[in-house]
Amino acid sequence: MQKITMQDLEQIHCLSQVACSPDGSSVAFVVTRASLDKNTYLSNLWLWENGSCRKLTSGDKESDFVWLDDEHLLFAGDRKHDHKPQPGQSVTVYNRINIHGGEAEEYFVLPMKARSLYPVSEDEFLFIGTYDHYGIDLTGLEGEEKKQAIERIEEEKDYEVFDELPFWSNGKGVINKLRNRLYLFDRTTGECKLLSPEYMNVNTFDYDKASDRVLYGGHDYQWMDDQKDDLYVLSLHTGKQVALQLEHKYGVDAANFVDGKILLAMSTGERYGTNENPTYFLADPDTGAITELCDLDPSLRSSVSSDCRHGGGRTRKTIGEHWYYTGTRGYDSMIVRLSLDGKETVVTPSVHGSIDCFDWANGAFYYVAMRDNGLQELYCCTENGEETKLTHFNDEYLSTHSVVPVKYLSFTDSDGVQIDGWVMEPVDYDPTKQYPGILNVHGGPKAVYGTPFFHEMQYWANEGYFVFFCNPRGGDGRGNEFADIRGKRYGVIDYNDLMEFTDTVLAKYPQIDPQHIGMAGGSYGGFMANWIVGHTNRFAAVASQRSISNFISKCLTTDIGYYHNLSAVQSDPWNSPAEMWERSPLKYADKCKTPTLFIQSDEDYRCWMTDALQMFTALRMHGVPTRLCLFHGENHELSRSGKPKHRIRRLREITEWFNQYLKGETPCR
Secondary structure (H helix, E strand, O other), X not given: OEXXXXXXXXXXXEEEEEEEOOOXXXXXXXXXXXXXXXXXXXXXXXXXXXXXXXXXXXXXXXXXXXXXXXXXXXXXXXXXXXXXXXXXXXXXXXXXXXXXXXXXXXXXXXXXXXXXXXXXXXXXXXXXXXXXXXXXXXXXXXXXXXXXXXXXXXXXXXXXXXXXXXXXXXXXXXXXXXXXXXXXXXXXXXXXXXXXXXXXXXXXXXXXXXXXXXXXXXXXXOOEOOOOOEEEEEEOOOOOEEEOOOOOOOEXXXXXXXXXXXXXXXXXXXXXXXXXXXXXXXXXXXXXXXXXXXXXXXXXXXXXXXXXXXXXXXXXXXXXXXXEEEEEEOOEEEEEEEEOOOOEEXXXXXXXXXXXXXXXXXXXXXXXXXXXXXXXXXXXXXXXXXXXXXXXXXXXXXXXXXXXOOEEOOEXXXXXXXXXXXXEOOOOOOOXXXXXXXXXXXXXXXXXXXXXXXXXHHHHHHOOOEEEEEOOOOXXXXXXXXXXXOHHHOOOHHHHHHHHHHHHHHHHOOOEEEEEEEEEEEOHHHHHHHHHHOOOOOOOEEEEEXXXXXXXXXXXXXXXXXXXXXXXXXXXXXXXXXXXXXXXXXXXXHHOOOOEEEEEEOOOOOOOHHHXXXXXXXXXXXXXXXXXXEEOOOOOOHHHHOOHHHHHHHHHXXXXXXXXXXXXXXXXX
């Protein structure tokens, strides 16, 4: 067996964007691999049909696609580089390819950055387009006037104007006065007709062919985004529009047409804050009136963690009289059916792992999933039927490398709550020897660990470490009460769960040297890393990534808004600054003795670098061994979708830090 290495990222295949042809005879999907040579990701379209799969494109940049009809796909990309946009402008080229053979051909060009293309007819397409309210439009300009406008555009590149919230977004950069708007494109005339309000940032839309109506919604604001949604039903070709009666008090997680009605999953956040699970409602598309359907406390997404995914895909779909979605139950995610009588049923097999995206055709679900300690593949099943694995992209890698089993280890905490956890023994584990260990803490906090393949943890186990991880309170999959750690519980009950889990693991495995255990975590896990070093000296070294240290500064810089942080810690800088400071790891930095490594990206607008820099500086002030590695051009997703070489450097930084303090090795820097 080959050892798992940092460079193995290049050998792992990631699947996404599964979509069935209209007649259900073919299934298209995207396969992505990391390229260390090019320091990027290579994505191509693949097709599964007649029991086998084949590669459809080879441009290495194809990921955004849609079925045009049973034989053709449309995908985005300027393959011939024929459409160099004017300064300050963008274009999106869509190409058509016949799945039975032939070269792709340009089909049409949209005069803006576009996504979520949806064919309404052969010549009409709905799409989301990005519009800059502060942009300079060159349309119709000629000669000196155009030259001066281009000069202004070049000049403006040196400045950023913030006059609203949010002003930036992780992975997108500065978004001040940028809006995602809903358009209808007519291929015969080239017209892009704006359908949504001028300042609405559209985050969802659905089309009902039977009634020729489009349901769309998002945040409609000009200077402050308060995270409450508006939804409209628009008759596409008559222009008649009905506003749903949301009274601007709900955050909408999902909205779809179902059997002549509209199904809504939404919440006010009044009971459990911004992480509250949604309640289901039904809306009348003719009047906009809404009624509550049921409150089942659902987890409306797959929140099972892994660092071996790339790309997204469909996670909700209306099929006949039912609505299907991916949801997390415990530490697994699956496809769930919701009926209009308010009853939920899990329809995919009870298999550990995660379902990441899906589609449906001719009575069968086709989905990308990660099964027990495995990587992504394409699977299918009928409702409540057995699961069939359709692809084998990662089989060879998994069978030739020393993949460490993930062993379940649960315990009941001191408050009587059962906590799910796992342990990975080191490769070639010898029970007569002692080993160092690493506690890993997930982000969120509303996420979960489970059994899918996790590259960084497999690598550490291959390097001779015990690796252990659990789902403390605050996580997903077990309802609102379990997830609620707001206010004075934040950093207390979750911290206690993690420490008690560590005690449980050490009792189970006396082979772990308690003097040589480390801790790593990112985002919320980075908060916990910073919290831990100020509350215990039991860890020999800690790696804090994309972290939170000071809620007073964090709440005023994060792209997800001050309201999320105020909700989490139930305090604010003016009315209850002492309580906000009490919840901030920075307060306890003077108690820290633990060597701490910080990993941070300079374009991480979720947990901006001020927090890492403050904590780093505070530890240096108090004589604690510390190091900070700042990654330029990366964001909050560094460990999952950052540039391949950057991901390897990140993992090397953490591993060498642990090797130095847990194994006594000299780092190679």
